[in-house]
Amino acid sequence: MGCKDFPSKDSVTGQDCPHELNSVSEHSPGIVTDDEDLVRAVFSPIHINEVTGELDPSAFSDVKDKGLSTDRESHTTRESIVNRANNKVEEDKASGKTDRELVGFVKACCADIRSIVDEENERCFCVYDTGLADNSAHSDTCQSEKHSSSRSSGKKFRKRLKDKFSISPLSPESYLANT
Amino acid sequence: MLTGTEIMFLATAAVPFKTEVPSWATPPPVTVGEQYNRDIGQQFVSYSIPEDYTYTIDKNKLIDKLYSYLDLGDDWDGYGGKAPSLKAILEATNFLKSLKTKVLPYTMLSGDGEVGLYWEQDGYFVDIGFYGDGEYSYYAEGPNLEPLSSDHSEVSMGLDAELEEFLSNLS
Numbered sequence: 001m002g003c004k005d006f007p008s009k010d011s012v013t014g015q016d017c018p019h020e021l022n023s024v025s026e027h028s029p030g031i032v033t034d035d036e037d038l039v040r041a042v043f044s045p046i047h048i049n050e051v052t053g054e055l056d057p058s059a060f061s062d063v064k065d066k067g068l069s070t071d072r073e074s075h076t077t078r079e080s081i082v083n084r085a086n087n088k089v090e091e092d093k094a095s096g097k098t099d100r101e102l103v104g105f106v107k108a109c110c111a112d113i114r115s116i117v118d119e120e121n122e123r124c125f126c127v128y129d130t131g132l133a134d135n136s137a138h139s140d141t142c143q144s145e146k147h148s149s150s151r152s153s154g155k156k157f158r159k160r161l162k163d164k165f166s167i168s169p170l171s172p173e174s175y176l177a178n179t
Numbered sequence: 180m181l182t183g184t185e186i187m188f189l190a191t192a193a194v195p196f197k198t199e200v201p202s203w204a205t206p207p208p209v210t211v212g213e214q215y216n217r218d219i220g221q222q223f224v225s226y227s228i229p230e231d232y233t234y235t236i237d238k239n240k241l242i243d244k245l246y247s248y249l250d251l252g253d254d255w256d257g258y259g260g261k262a263p264s265l266k267a268i269l270e271a272t273n274f275l276k277s278l279k280t281k282v283l284p285y286t287m288l289s290g291d292g293e294v295g296l297y298w299e300q301d302g303y304f305v306d307i308g309f310y311g312d313g314e315y316s317y318y319a320e321g322p323n324l325e326p327l328s329s330d331h332s333e334v335s336m337g338l339d340a341e342l343e344e345f346l347s348n349l350s
Binding site for chain 2: 043046049051052054056057058061062064065066069088091092095097100150151152153155156158159
């Protein structure tokens with residue numbers, strides 16, 4: 001599944017993010033509601049600015065095509081989120097990405113992501129319940145076609161999305177302890 | 180019985196080579212702008228550290244980082260990321276070399292193979308991207324400044340004048 005599978009505007013009614021209204025995955029516990037917290041695992045060196053310790057804007061670049069993967073915190077446990085991230089590191093290392101490390105986690109509220117609109121009050125991002133067979137809490141955030149078709153617009157709203165997430169990642173230990 | 184010559188040879192061979200580092204081989208701590216005098220054995224030299232000493236070193240580190248992207252193949256990020264093209268890396272590198280901004284950018288790489296340079300400090304944000312098609316795109320915003328953007332700036336023309344002026348606010 002990728003963002004192209006979910007057109008961000010209904011061609012008849014003009015409604016934004018029509019696929020948010022119904023579940024898009026048989027593995028999902030239900031659509032993503034506004035009050036949910038979405039957690040993203042952060043890995044070095046691919047997501048992080050080694051100088052500032054903050055996220056690179058490019059850490060959100062998948063939002064325009066593949067979808068920005070997050071876990072729905074209310075439908076899983078923190079231990080599961082950390083375990084999945086650690087498993088991902090092991091998979092990457094096994095496939096030759098030996099420099100890969102888990103830095104931690106950043107979080108955003110779904111309503112904040114959905115509230116990002118352009119000058120014409122059109123939604124820039126849609127959030128879908130893309131549950132997986134081995135992770136029903138999986139979700140994806142996709143940039144609307146309108147805003148991903150222009151390179152500069154993509155950069156502008158990628159920055160808006162980045163600002164909705166916590167600035168610096170919480171370490172796995174802090175994330176587990178910070179209930 | 181060993182001859183005198185053989186004993187001399189063995190004695191010489193048993194003594195490890197002395198590997199003292201000559202004093203001139205180790206750079207001393209330096210301060211930008213100060214004058215230094217050094218005796219390098221056969222001649223006495225006088226020099227000063229240029230103002231852009233650390234700037235040049237830092238810029239070279241960024242160039243090295245951009246070149247390191249050449250080692251990446253498809254799926255470099257573990258999420259099916261596209262490897263950056265050689266041309267995109269060279270465009271970003273040449274662009275960086277030509278920059279005369281007071282503050283250097285950070286480098287980044289996106290999952291679709293875009294090579295990026297960005298600044299983010301004190302409320303200023305500038306994001307420039309290269310795909311290797313001869314054009315670069317950017318978005319810039321800052322306190323009390325009108326945002327700037329472009330989808331199709333020509334790499335061969337260098338930094339857009341208005342973006343250059345925008346970047347002069349960073350210090």
